[in-house]
Amino acid sequence: MISGTTGLVGLLGQPVSHSLSPVMHNAALEAMAMDWRYLALPCHGADLGRVLDGLQAVGCHGLNVTIPHKQAVASHCQELSPLAARLGAVNTLTPLSGNGWHGHNTDAEGFLAPLLDQADAWTGCDAIVMGCGGSARAVVAGLQQLPLATIYVAGRRPDALEQFLEDLEEGSNGSVSLHGIPLETQRLAAQLSGSKLVVNTTPVGMQGHGDSNAMPVDADLWNKLExxxxxxxxxxxxRPTPWLQRGQQRGCQTIDGLEMLVQQGAASLRRWSGRNDVPTSVMRKAALERLKANPAG
Incomplete structure (x- = not known):
């Protein structure tokens, strides 16, 4: 029940109508008996500053930020966490007690969560990250917290890949080697046999994005998976993507992006509420039920 005391949290982006965040956050808020509601708030880039000022003025308790504003919103923050500053991207805003917003990034934490269940299994292993865009930055930042030996980042544009590696090496503890390779079959094949983890950060295979049956790089490459x-x-x-289906056929363990979505959302809600009892199982169940009812997302 929405009342005169109901607090506001939400998601800024464009578009946001397809987002699973409202259903999973509101399920968590209900389970936590919090008088807050989470709304999807469409916002064009030209309006970002005014929208943020208005939401601060009405006492918004926190915001998630998604495409296309994750980079641009950083310049509207009065404070940035070290991780958000390093990644150059913000997905979580928390109001400051005086005025303005604190910007943080929970994507790395969300990505890492399902891998921490077997953290020791990654000791001395290699990982491959396909793509060097915004999502890949959070992925690599997360992987740098694991006891890996080497992270290979595969990108199509040498200039973008070089800048990516420079940015991610800065501020790292240096215990994990970071190398760039071309995003093409021959170089990936050379690294695949020795890598225990492969992460796809590209949109290849996404429903509604080109050929939904496509797989990253050459589909035949993945016939060599161990x-x-x-x-x-x-x-x-x-769910699952064609790429994960191929991995399952080869006997591989597979993880999709839904768990990252749930875990990064739970991390945001912990920051806003100051509570550690955020029910990730409730959030996961709500997201799965929505996906089942509407497989297009």
Whole structure:
């Protein structure tokens, strides 16, 4: 029941009508008996500053930020966490007690969560990250917290890949080597046999984005997967993607992006509420039920 005391949290982006965040956050808020509601708030880039000022003025308790504003919103923050500053991207805003917003990024934490269940298994292993865009930055930042030996980042544009590596090496503890390779079959094949984890951060295979049956790079490459390899796709529509289906056929462990979505959302809600009892199981169940009812996301 919405009342005169109901607090506001929400998601800024464009578009946001397809987002699973409202259903999973509101399920969590109900389970926590918090008199808050989470809304999807469409916002054009030209309006971002005014929208943020208005939401601060009406006492908004916190915001998630999604495409296309994750980079631009950083310049509207009065404070940035070290991680958000390093990544150059913000997905979580918390109001400051005086005025303005504190910007943080929970994507790395959300990505890492399902891998921490077997953290020791990654000791001395190699990982491959396909893509060097905004999502890949959070992925690599998360992977740098694992006891890996080497992270190979595969990108199509040498200039973008070089800048990516420079940014992510700065501020790292240096215990994990970071290398760039071309995003093409021959170089990936050379690294695949020795890598225990492969992460797809590209939109290839996403429902509504080109050929939904497509797989990253050459589909035949993935016929060489070993059952000891874990595949992690940031995409969660369809479930599973063709790439993860191929991995399952090869006996690989597979993880899709829904768990990252749930975990990064739970991390945001913990920051806003100051509570550690955020029910991730409730959020996961609500998101799965919505996906089942509307597989397009």
């Amino acid at each position: 059952p000891t390899t874990t595949l992690y796709d940031l995409i969660y529509t369809p």
